[in-house]
Amino acid sequence: MVALTLLWIGKDVYHSVSQPRGFYIDPSDTHHVAYGRSLYVSYCAACHGSKLEGQTPNWRERGANGRLPAPPHDASGHTWHHPDSVLFDITRNGMVPGRTAPEGYESDMPAYASILSDEEIITVLAYIKSTWPDDILALHQEVNRNEWSRAQH
Template sequence: MNKKLILTLSVALLAGCGDDAKQPEVQGKGLRQYDKNVLTRGERVYLANCAQCHGNNGEAKPDWRIRGTDGKFPPPPLDDSGHAWHHPRAWLKQMVIQGSPVGQGNMPAWSGKLSEQEIDAVVTYVTSLWSDAIHLQWLTRVEQKQN
């Protein structure tokens, strides 16, 4: 069975699970569905705090692999063209919390500036920037290995 079909069936089955409690409103993106409130919060936080460096759509700048005159790497893209999708959600969250590793980049630590809910939401928003194909690779090759 192909992976897209498995993912689609899994999402459909999970959507029908649970009790009769009110389910959050979801917003679709390709084969994925997100809690609309989380995605909206993540986009708001991203545009206010991250887009200036990483680009409005996560595209960053083309020279992100070349160290600047300060010896540090520029902000990487967070869309499909970058490397973010090679890392598990927990790593992405830690990067937001702690900022760039010393001497590697200029990303500040957002711990104490953003709430845990805002950080979770922005990580969710970043994953929404990825195509279905990249998101599926992330789920099957990266995220599942962490569980």
């Protein structure tokens, strides 16, 4: 069953990754969302909160180490401000200064490329997006469309 699920997910990932201009993670895919939720609980909730609420209520204020705490992934955070391709890149590779973070930026966000497969990362992001209200999903889809438009030019 797990092998069939991963094969099915892999098909979707191949189509998404092979067409970067239209990279889209579907939050209505119940299989992705269910599997992603279990992975989120195992790998993300310790920092981002079991209810996606973030590490601290003051997630915009730097801690003693000078770094920002893990932000919320619910509608109150800024996750939805980033296109799916950037969310995938941050999760897979961590915060990379000059690519997914400002130059010199330091973060406690680890890279998950050696921990989770690309398919599993996509399911986690599908779960996160599935918790957003319709108005936030619509705004996020506009963020995706803007990125796709820029990529075509």
